[in-house]
Amino acid sequence: MGDVAGKGFREVKPVDVVLREVLMFIKHTPNVTEVDLIDAVGKYLAEDVYSNVNVPPFNRSAVDGYAVRSIDTFGASPTNPSILRVKGYLPVGEEPGKYPVNQGEAVEIATGAPLPPGADAVVMYENTGRRGDYVEVYRPVAPMDNVSRMGEDVAKGELIFRKGTLIKPWDLGVLASMGVVKVKVYEPKVMLIVTGNELVEVEDTLKGGLPPGRVINSTRFVLTAMLRGIGCTVDYLKLPDDEQAIRDHVSKALINHDAVVTTGGASVGRIDYTIRAVADLKPEYLNHGLAIRPGKPNSVAVKDGKPVFMLSGFPVASLTGFEVLVKPILLHMMNAVDEPRPRIRGILTRRVATPINTRSFVRVRAYLGKDGKVYVEPLALTGSGVLTTLVKGNGILTVPENREGYDEGDEVEVELIRPLFTEQ
Structure with a gap:
């Protein structure tokens, strides 16, 4: 099951190996909740969604113009127009049956209005000329020209969204047009446990300031936001560096939560x-340490089919652990996949040296130079607690395990976490 604290990292595994191993032991399906449509954005669907209706529900005009029988326009031209009697005007939302189209007739129609009985095409205004109660048609139309057919957007019985789909704002319009009011979504309940005698909550510093030797608990906010960003609900608990308290609260949290995330106490130090x-809980699986930098102490266990993530207490290292462990495993539990971030290629401004057999995540500043080329400036090669490099920078350069870095002038690919900067 890997090393436990106090014995050191004898051998750390590549993160891809750990992920494959962990997923073999994950047997739990996270919490599913039915929510109103407006509350579904940013959540992952827990069910396949089929349409019970056709969208549009009827044949409707795709343009402003005149609904006609296409056969009445055959041979029409500017010098020999088809002349049709206009029976009336059909706006959106009006009953189409009041204006049936017979031979030699037309109905003026708005975009989106249902096609009146007898009509099978629409002539655009641009191809007509109005003469009192009559319209001259200067160009023929074929059957169903300028018509949005019934079921063209969504056909009844069609699978529209698969389970695990991340709901975006525009998806709500499709769901609403199908008459959907509520959807079932995954809403994993996660317990976030932050450990460390040195940590102080930021609200506790408002009056007395930060005591000497203490550190503000900033990682709590970052991890809570990132968990919520993948649709989780988060409960929070702060604990001292006490092994029994940690063991008891992790065990209790696993009863009513789908996953537990801890920070601190994941290295090999004395405290x-x-x-x-977590090892005392006799998990089915436990791996201590990953072949990554920053974030070597990040670890994971599986207890009763549920994951327990033990992340570093250092902010950037814990974020790396979230990206390579927490996020992919929770998404797997929701039958979902991560959405790719934008990537850009640029010229490295100085050498990046990294250890072999370790996947390294280098914080960088990618910018557009005055010469029109993209440059990539490394910001930090060490310092897993230097959170501000993710604010001053805008990208992550991943160095794979089989490389010892990149040389100055190499063209590298960067994953952007903010827009490209411009050289000042």
């Missing part, structure tokens, strides 16, 4: 208790 506490 790092989390690994030992």
